[in-house]
Amino acid sequence: MVAGYPGTPSTEIIETIFHVPHDGVHLEWSVNEKAAMEVCASASYAGFRSLVTMKQVGLNVASDPLMSLAYVGVKGGMVIVVADDPGPISSQTEQDTRRFASFARIPVFDPASPEQAFLMVQDAFSLSEQYHTPVILRPTTRVCHGYAAIEFDEHYAPKSAEGFIKDSSKWVIFPKLSLRNHELIEKRNVQLATELSHYRFNTVLEGNRQARRAVFASGISYSYAREYQQEHQEMTLVQLGTAFPFPEEFALQILSGRDEVLCLEELSPLVEEALLRTAGRHQLKVTIRGKLSGDVPHAGELNVRLCAQILDRFYGRVAPQAIACRSDLPALPQRPPVLCAGCPHRGAFYAVKVAMKKQKAYYCGDIGCYTLGNAQPLDMVDTCLCMGAGITMAQGFSHTDPEAVSFAFIGDSTFFASGITGIVNAIYNEANIIVCILDNATTAMTGHQPHPGTGFNLMGSYVDKLKIEKILEGLGVAKLEIVDPNDLKASVAAVKACAKLRGVKAIIFRSPCISIVKSKEKCVINAKCKNCGICIKKLGCPAISMDHGQTVIDESLCVGCTLCSQICPHRAIEKVQHG
Amino acid sequence: MDRNILICGVGGQGTVLSSKLIASAFMADGEVVHSAETIGMAQRGGSVTSHIRVGRAVFSPLIPEGRGDLMLSFEPAEAVRNLNYLKADGIVIVNSHPVKPITESLKETGYDGSEMTAYLQQHYLQTYVVDSHEICRPFGSVKFFNIIMLGIACGLGALGVAQSLVVAEIEKKVKEKFVEVNKQAFAAGVKLGENYATN
Structure with missing residues (x-):
């Protein structure tokens, strides 16, 4: 079962499933994220695999079922894909879903590329079934809106399931069950952390074996760091593909014997905090750098250039050739998003x-x-x-x-x-x-x-x-x-x-969105136009502009909504049929 | 081969289709391709870019700044806005026809794109300026400009993938009844590109 609510940059997951063969899958746009998660909870209780998709703020809406579901657990694998949006590019918040996973005490996978996201979904399902827990996959915008080649079996058939087996001691959340399961979940997470220490996307690229420094990167930041590593092969670069439960054993191996470690991650300093905890618990004499130390910005997304600057500073390098920043650029017109012409x-x-x-x-x-x-x-x-x-x-x-x-x-x-x-x-x-x-x-x-x-x-x-x-x-x-x-x-x-x-x-x-109906009409300006610009000043329609003192309508944008014609004091705008 | 191609413009200009055609043509050529879209909040009217990265040692979905080999810009100011991605000796193919943001019409700053193309020509040796409205006239709609742009890049020898492979992708990805006219648009672009290359 697959259910979700649209939200940039998560929308394309369900749209892609819709366009590839998916016989035997119940696929739905739910009315909101909470509904999607609850619909899928039943499927997973009944032993079927389920996938829930949403953007990060959608998880706020679905947090009620999630928090309880984390206690109850699942039978069929359940993967919740929550797309985070550092920047933010098209969201209200810069919240970090890895943090949400740690709050709910459930595992989270953090892919560095579209290819990894594809493999991690499969790993997440296996883990979910092995430990009977919902698992989160947390891609960010640059992973979501990236394309890469993958191979998959088009003849994939959904796993069969035995169906829902009634057991109120298991599926009805009561304080007693929560208390018992809370205990079990914390024990399980310790076990999970050990298992994840050997996970295929918790990796280390050893540069110089005796290096006193190492760089930890999570999600897309790892891809940015890899670009840098191509030119600085001596650096030790660690990918942390599972921020929670934190694979402490794996991290400890890398931390031991280092003087300084840098954390590259977007949104919140989750890995950095976990490393600080690890270093503290094991009394390691290592400096952990990242957001908390002021080396990595707290807000906004990272990119190759920013990561290179941070890494140059960390390694005490003078940037060999800073990209020539042009200071003589002509003033650029602002292009804020606007309502479409005819909206x-x-x-x-x-x-x-x-x-x-x-x-x-x-x-x-x-x-x-x-x-x-x-x-x-x-x-x-x-x-x-x-x-x-x-x-x-x-x-x-x-x-x-x-x-x-x-x-x-x-x-x-x-x-x-x-x-x-x-x-x-x-x-x-x-x-x-x-x-x-x-x-x-x-x-x-x-x-x-x-x-x-x-x-x-x-x-x-x-x-x-x-x-x-x-x-x-x-x-x-x-x-x-x-x-x-x-x-x-x-x-x-x-x-x-x-x-x-x-x-x-x-x-x-x-009135329907202009993008879903094809208009056969458009507006044209006649000789009565006094070029007063009232239509532009009142409506701000992107199809109308002033060209060297003349009011013009861009025919390729106009859909003939006639709003401008209705407010024109000179009756200078008429509706005509297209072409 | 390693190649970084940036496509930029304004939402609604058809940049995404160009990007998809280029990416799949390279893939058909046996290359490893990564691409990415940057899309803002709006369906239309906002700045958009597509990044195509060809090569085996590619990690960042977006082209690292200063590493772009080729820029196809559907709008003059968008070309200048994205110059940070381009190499100092990168190739620019740019539409001279501006898309005026409504904020400019309200302020009447007189933006008409000419300052942008002049800047590009002054700073980038390989800048090719093309007027979308003029070149699209025989096809009856500026909607074909995205395909013409690909043709120009091919004709110039700047795309890095064979013309025939792009044509094959047009045949595969464009709606059947529009294949023929798109192929004609592509050929018109190739011809213009070849003219640029010889002049």
Whole structure:
């Protein structure tokens, strides 16, 4: 069984499985990470192998089942792939899933390359089955978005299983079971640490045998260090492929007789702390360098150049030829991510902005493409915290400032993932908010995955679409409007009508993502254009620009949403058919 | 052979397909290939790069700075933004047609790409500037520029893999009804590249 929730950079795992033969595998995009892990828990209780995928912040959502599952254990192998995002490149946090594994007391594998990730998944399944525990595989963005050749058996058939065998002393978590298993888990981890000391990806490349220094690297940092090692073969380089349980025996062999050791790792200093502990426990006279000593930056991702600089410093080398840093580069245009040309979210944000022109209002955003509504000139996202928080935060503001109108903007996929409980909370606690559901019929930001509202799933079935309006009616919202965000007049009217009422109101702005429908229309500028630039200044559509004083529309980007035409004071923009 | 090729541009320009075609052409040639994409938050409009690394002693998925042999840039400012990856004597093939970020339109800084191509030509001996809109006109859409770019690199002899292998990958990876027009686009690029090489 394979289940997950989309999140960069983990999304492609399930998408890849979908595109290769996977007969006999139940494959699903779950409604959120917690659901994915729980669905897979049953499979593993029944003796089947299961794979759960998510990004690092998804593990926060799934942490409730994970923590308990760590105590209960599994029968069929369970691997949880959690993709971390140093940088962060497309995430809210720089949290370290290796730390989460150590918190949950379960093993974690940390691949240095796509090839290693492929082999480690298999190792992780074996280990999971051998020790009856969920195991985490933790790749980072550069591993996830890297490509390499691998060989696999296309005729792979899932292992059969005997099915779930009832045993409440084993599968029902009670304090007594937790106490007993806690004891067993800690004993097991000692045993595991010994076994992992001989693991194939806990390796040492001995340079100079008498070297007084050694470098430990974990995950992608090892690949960066290998680039350096190519030119400095005398360095002793250690890969630590399993940060928890820490393979102390293996580490101790390397630490003994060294004066100084450097740890290259991203996110948190987990290996560094483990080495400090090892050195302390064995009273070794060795200096451990890394993040805690200030030699490696705490925040942001590493790369080949940064690692080379750190290593040069560690070995007391003067960099032979620093890369010529060009100081005379022309000023580069900034290219922040923006809502696409014709994105229906633009219409929704703009309609709320127009309707609230003279009123005090708070705009609580959420996780998805529409977070980009924060950019100028729309400037319509005041807060963004985590999945689903827009609704509950709007509720909070409605209590702290009852005079203002509090809005929540949430996408369709996020609504299903974690928006519904927020609405329940708001209604029950008498909030006055307007929930704007930006329904573009897909999970857009991660690359258009289906969700309960799209009418199909990964098993290839066409299923009944869960209707957001039915859910909202069922919950009992005070008012429900459904509008096309590309119809500005109707959208503004819907917002104004909702703003007059008390209670929890909802507006579904419904129009599909421009990437999933092919438009046959486009907008063109006619002779009435005064080049006033109002369309550019109000909407910030990337298809419209000013070229030597002339307003121009890039035909290759325009999808004919007509929002610009609706706001043009000179009626200078018309919709025409493409080509 | 060892070769580091960087492709850069703006999301939506078709850089990923170019990268996939190059990587698989090298693989068909028996080389060990690693590649990587850097993708930002947005579906479209943000800076994107693809790194292709050919060779046995390759570890980092991204090209180490200063080690790129060839850059295919779909946008003039993106070429300059990624110069740190290129060798001092690296080859640059760059589209002169700018993609203006909306922030520039709001500020009206007058960015039109010309300053970028001028800089490249001044600092990199092997800079080849091509106007995507002009060269794509016979094909009716700038969507073919990614394939033309591959053709130019092949025609220049800068890609490091045989033309026939790239064509074979186009046949394999492009939707059937678009294979013919993509092959024509590729041939147009090759011709332009060959012209550059002889001039």
